Amino acid sequence: MKGGVKCTLCPRECVLGPAQRGDCRVRVNVGGKLVTLVYGKPVSANPYDPIEKKPLFHFLPGTRCFSIATAGCNLHCKFCQNYEISQLNPDDADRVYDLPPDKLVQAALRNGCRSIAYTYSEPIIFFEYVRDTQVLARERGIRNVLVTAGYINEAPLQELNRHADAANIDLKAYSDDYYRTVCAGTLAPVLRNLEISVKDGVWVEMTNLIVPTLNDDMDMIKRMCEWVTERLGPDVPLHFSRFMPLYKLTHLPPTPADTLVKAREVAMAQGLHFVYVGNVDVPGGGDTICPGCKNLLIGRRGYAILALNIKDGKCAACGRAVPGVWK
Amino acid sequence: MRKDDLKFLAMFAATVWLSGFVVYSSYLRDLRTAAGPTVDMKRIERLVGEGRLTLHPADYWEPDGEGGK
Numbered sequence: 580m581k582g583g584v585k586c587t588l589c590p591r592e593c594v595l596g597p598a599q600r601g602d603c604r605v606r607v608n609v610g611g612k613l614v615t616l617v618y619g620k621p622v623s624a625n626p627y628d629p630i631e632k633k634p635l636f637h638f639l640p641g642t643r644c645f646s647i648a649t650a651g652c653n654l655h656c657k658f659c660q661n662y663e664i665s666q667l668n669p670d671d672a673d674r675v676y677d678l679p680p681d682k683l684v685q686a687a688l689r690n691g692c693r694s695i696a697y698t699y700s701e702p703i704i705f706f707e708y709v710r711d712t713q714v715l716a717r718e719r720g721i722r723n724v725l726v727t728a729g730y731i732n733e734a735p736l737q738e739l740n741r742h743a744d745a746a747n748i749d750l751k752a753y754s755d756d757y758y759r760t761v762c763a764g765t766l767a768p769v770l771r772n773l774e775i776s777v778k779d780g781v782w783v784e785m786t787n788l789i790v791p792t793l794n795d796d797m798d799m800i801k802r803m804c805e806w807v808t809e810r811l812g813p814d815v816p817l818h819f820s821r822f823m824p825l826y827k828l829t830h831l832p833p834t835p836a837d838t839l840v841k842a843r844e845v846a847m848a849q850g851l852h853f854v855y856v857g858n859v860d861v862p863g864g865g866d867t868i869c870p871g872c873k874n875l876l877i878g879r880r881g882y883a884i885l886a887l888n889i890k891d892g893k894c895a896a897c898g899r900a901v902p903g904v905w906k
Numbered sequence: 907m908r909k910d911d912l913k914f915l916a917m918f919a920a921t922v923w924l925s926g927f928v929v930y931s932s933y934l935r936d937l938r939t940a941a942g943p944t945v946d947m948k949r950i951e952r953l954v955g956e957g958r959l960t961l962h963p964a965d966y967w968e969p970d971g972e973g974g975k
Contacts, residue, residue: 583970593941600942618962
């Protein structure tokens with residue numbers, strides 16, 4: 580195509596004619612060169628986010644992160660819980676913050692945040708902004724957190740991972756058909772990227788949003804947990820999250836608490852050590868238990884820490900090392 | 907074989923081919939050549955002038971049809 584460009588950031592690899600934007604809404608072919616519309620221009624900026632909200636339960640518990648997001652996303656999940664920004668063109672946003680990397684890092688320091696979370700929509704699509712901020716943040720002692728669906732090509736992922744301290748990566752279902760029909764994506768890149776991120780030494784936790792009738796089959800959840808145990812190891816925390824009827828799935832009910840509890844039992848039976856239930860008040864659903872002595876390591880209610888029995892990264896009762904980043 | 911039978915078979919084959927092509931091409935659209943609509947560059951430039959957008963050079967792209975990066 581004359582004047583065309585091919586974006587190689589994510590597995591979609593959009594081919595763009597002049598003045599055409601990518602499927603992510605934020606990358607545009609201008610004069611035969613690809614540009615991003617959202618560098619330093621988030622639509623959400625929140626300096627008061629608890630790290631538990633990401634959710635990250637084994638990463639600096641009880642600290643705050645500075646959360647940012649731009650408009651746009653490279654997936655189109657019918658259940659998206661942040662669709663107002665993820666499915667928004669940046670040129671149609673009502674409010675935009677001017678927060679280039681240096682200003683963002685300054686704001687995080689000023690607000691006493693221990694980390695910056697690239698979150699809410701999809702950090703992959705504001706890749707250049709994330710990467711440049713990560714470098715500055717590291718220099719100033721601020722950690723970097725990616726909250727992502729993991730739908731990215733290998734080379735850019737590894738570039739982000741070089742400066743990332745933690746990531747919560749969605750595994751939306753252990754089914755390529757689900758990814759194609761519900762999210763407009765594919766499963767294989769996500770599985771590959773989970774493995775790469777763990778190998779790269781990023782602290783990884785996973786989220787699986789359970790949507791009634793679409794991905795609540797316990798056999799599929801069992802197979803997913805087998806894969807996690809075998810390929811990522813039993814110490815990767817898994818968060819089962821409750822779906823709320825939003826965006827294109829308002830006809831479905833919220834996920835029953837029983838389904839989430841059952842999924843947790845299935846996951847633990849497959850050998851996973853740290854499995855949590857989120858977006859719902861289930862007694863003990865957010866507690867971290869020592870896999871060795873079964874002592875309570877961290878007691879949680881919502882995003883609040885009620886008890887913390889980890890000393891120097893070890894169980895205060897039996898001394899077993901607890902996987903995670905604790906200081 | 908009667909002429910009508912041949913016509914029916916030809917139409918049947920064409921329908922099957924067309925259905926297959928629609929499914930295959932939609933697959934291509936979703937996964938290989940996905941893209942959004944053309945933007946109004948004048949509006950984009952105005953919003954850049956107002957500080958609401960940027961035209962910051964992106965990484966990870968290549969000219970179309972000129973090999974991998």
